[in-house]
């Protein structure tokens with residue numbers, strides 16, 4: 001790394017002017033694809049055929065307009081940090097914007113885990129990657145910038161283990177609210193806030209999804225926490241759902257609990273340190289104000305005790321890894337196979353939204369579960385009673401929800417079951433409650449007009465659902481008890497596995513129970529106040 005006299009980091013290529021002409025570049029291979037861009041490995045002919053990466057952004061598909069992209073590129077060119085990937089230059093080619101940047105030969109952490117570490121990286125490796133990323137984030141925030149798209153796909157690694165944060169496609173400067181800028185921007189509150197929805201759904205902070213409440217630097221911290229889970233488990237939470245659907249379900253729709261459970265059935269739960277879990281827990285606080293700043297997070301024991309460097313990543317992650325272009329070809333192959341398989345399956349699928357009511361649980365928010373090292377859903381009422389209760393909701397609910405126009409949140413509305421012009425009241429209610437416990441209570445507190453009968457019916461329904469599930473577990477337990485005398489010794493391992501599964505089910509039941517218990521206690525106190 002080179003530092004100038006002021007101690008600022010200075011990249012070696014800084015003074016070199018890269019040509020703004022396509023004929024000077026020769027494309028070698030495709031190495032990646034994003035939502036609206038293709039990334040190529042290429043060489044720059046007048047620069048001794050040095051290898052570079054070109055990101056060709058389709059301006060017709062990109063949400064941001066050219067002026068915004070240019071402005072952002074200019075702003076980014078003023079930033080300089082060893083953990084931030086800076087573009088060499090950018091220029092338009094027909095309807096594409098070419099961003100010429102250094103080639104990070106091992107590609108993104110996302111492409112590495114998806115090809116070679118499907119169950120995630122080891123904790124010491126994660127610590128190095130996250131620490132370097134956090135250095136970049138702390139610098140960015142200090143300079144008044146939000147990244148707004150922190151995820152493993154935007155963390156790049158070079159052959160020497162150097163980590164750089166990339167892709168400032170949706171980043172924004174908090175100091176430059178220029179008119180015409182696609183972000184809505186508000187400075188009316190005590191801190192500067194954005195209100196547009198930016199980023200990638202799985203990594204989005206709750207306050208970004210509820211963009212009417214505004215968000216700021218802490219939204220990046222949430223995404224950083226999700227990225228930690230992504231590196232640890234090989235995927236972000238809810239990633240078994242299409243991005244738009246996961247977001248959509250989180251904020252407006254019923255979510256089948258059984259769908260969520262599938263994500264937690266990972267056979268080989270890895271053990272992670274308390275420090276790691278604690279650090280992620282701080283990032284994934286529903287309340288952005290309670291999340292630490294990037295600077296403060298760097299002082300967390302998890303990062304303080306991380307004393308390994310890039311060499312460790314070379315040895316434990318990069319060694320024996322297929323090249324970025326080979327990995328990309330593999331991904332494309334798998335995607336093709338999966339899309340063929342999916343189109344077959346889609347024909348047989350039941351409607352995911354209107355499936356069996358008994359399997360559905362409405363999710364009102366997300367809590368970080370330290371022991372399970374996952375995001376856990378906070379359960380609300382069973383779906384069937386939603387309509388009855390929401391019919392009785394206070395009138396101002398619709399006004400609040402008008403500010404959350406779900407159809408505007410997605411560029412890819414094709415995968416969403418259309419919310420329609422007149423939204424159903426059950427969806428409406430869900431949209432307000434999913435921001436966390438405080439909001440749930442505010443909403444239920446507002447439902448003072450709900451009749452005793454309806455509440456009682458809801459609670460009885462909940463109780464029956466719990467009884468049914470308890471009964472199922474009891475049946476399974478007695479089934480295996482009865483079988484015991486014929487179980488041979490060599491089946492002991494299988495039995496242990498089954499018991500473990502049952503134990504998990506019982507644990508899950510307990511968790512569900514306590515979430516419901518809280519709701520019930522709250523409702524009881526509402527009634528006693530009446």
Ligand SMILES: Nc1ncnc2c1ncn2[C@@H]1O[C@H](COP(=O)(O)OP(=O)(O)OP(=O)(O)O)[C@@H](O)[C@H]1O
Pocket residue numbers: 031032033034035036037038039053055101102103104105106107108110111149153154156166167200324
């Ligand atoms: N400078 C680079 N050097 C090497 N590989 C790169 C570089 N930039 C991107 N890539 C590879 O290309 C892939 C796609 O990158 P891109 O930034 O388009 O997509 P993304 O960030 O995964 O998706 P999105 O469009 O949602 O942001 C990355 O995952 C990475 O493997």
